[in-house]
Amino acid sequence: MALYENGAYVSVTMEFRCNLRCVHCMIEKTMDRLMPESRDRFDALLDLNARTRKWRGLILTGSEITLLRDLTILARRARASGFRHVRIQSHGMGLSQPDFTAALVRSGIDEYFISVAGADAATHDAITTVPGSFARTLRGLEILDGTAGVSIITNTVVTTRSFRQLPEVVARLAHLRRLTQMEFWVYFPMRESDDKNLVASNREILPYLRRAIADARALGRAVEVKNFPECLLGSDGPTLANGQPELHTDPAFWAEFARNGFHQCVYRDRCAARECLGLNTAYIQKYGFEDDVLRPIAPRSSTPQAGSATVA
Numbered sequence: 002m003a004l005y006e007n008g009a010y011v012s013v014t015m016e017f018r019c020n021l022r023c024v025h026c027m028i029e030k031t032m033d034r035l036m037p038e039s040r041d042r043f044d045a046l047l048d049l050n051a052r053t054r055k056w057r058g059l060i061l062t063g064s065e066i067t068l069l070r071d072l073t074i075l076a077r078r079a080r081a082s083g084f085r086h087v088r089i090q091s092h093g094m095g096l097s098q099p100d101f102t103a104a105l106v107r108s109g110i111d112e113y114f115i116s117v118a119g120a121d122a123a124t125h126d127a128i129t130t131v132p133g134s135f136a137r138t139l140r141g142l143e144i145l146d147g148t149a150g151v152s153i154i155t156n157t158v159v160t161t162r163s164f165r166q167l168p169e170v171v172a173r174l175a176h177l178r179r180l181t182q183m184e185f186w187v188y189f190p191m192r193e194s195d196d197k198n199l200v201a202s203n204r205e206i207l208p209y210l211r212r213a214i215a216d217a218r219a220l221g222r223a224v225e226v227k228n229f230p231e232c233l234l235g236s237d238g239p240t241l242a243n244g245q246p247e248l249h250t251d252p253a254f255w256a257e258f259a260r261n262g263f264h265q266c267v268y269r270d271r272c273a274a275r276e277c278l279g280l281n282t283a284y285i286q287k288y289g290f291e292d293d294v295l296r297p298i299a300p301r302s303s304t305p306q307a308g309s310a311t312v313a
């Protein structure tokens with residue numbers, strides 16, 4: 002269902018500063034102490050790929066990668082070393098400056114993964130906490146859309162603040178011809194509790210998420226969903242793609258990530274879902290195990306057991 006094969010890409014965190022303060026930021030508490038990958042490690046990654054051709058694409062990421070002063074130099078070097086694609090993950094505000102965007106494209110950055118927090122300025126700006134950010138991100142997307150040779154992917158983090166707007170996000174971006182894939186990443190707080198009341202109920206998210214998936218597909222977009230129970234998605238189950246490209250980052254990140262406590266589900270032992278992360282600790286603390294809502298997926302070759310669900 003996804004357009005971009007995660008295994009063909011490698012991600013490297015090169016910048017941990019940011020000029021937004023999104024309420025759902027996964028690394029807000031650790032941003033100041035996480036260290037970007039060194040230039041030596043970046044060079045080693047390029048050398049490795051030049052020798053092995055292990056990956057087709059390089060993803061430059063971190064907090065806000067466009068704040069990195071030598072971003073275009075790194076992109077040029079990556080392309081020269083043999084990467085066929087260089088992607089940046091960004092909030093897109095910097096792309097509202099046409100000259101800046103043109104320089105990025107000239108350096109070889111051909112894929113743009115842009116975060117869109119909401120469908121309108123009021124919602125998006127309240128989530129990013131920076132007035133005017135929606136207008137700048139949208140302008141950046143439109144400049145990219147008018148630029149030959151680039152592809153756009155958007156991501157919307159699904160929280161209590163955004164889930165009702167998912168179909169409207171799709172509608173608001175419907176005019177972008179270079180938008181190839183829309184992603185919906187359901188929020189997890191990187192800790193054991195939902196201190197900011199951002200974790201939304203899967204039951205409540207479901208109708209909005211499935212509507213957004215259907216609308217995005219109708220526009221010809223690929224769709225990728227992360228961190229949502231596979232059994233609830235029905236025929237949209239194949240949109241669930243929890244895999245990520247190999248990530249080269251500060252090891253301290255993984256200690257924080259482990260606090261989420263994924264893979265909890267009362268049906269785990271008898272569910273044939275391959276992609277599902279189950280529930281996480283913060284979700285269970287807030288909503289319980291929801292064993293009355295979840296339905297284990299039966300193995301394809303066997304007869305479904307009573308109380309089991311196949312993806313329908």
Ligand code: SF4
Pocket residue numbers: 230231232233266267268269272273274277278279280295296297298
């Ligand atoms: S039953 Fe549990 S493990 Fe299986 S798809 Fe549903 S949430 Fe995931």
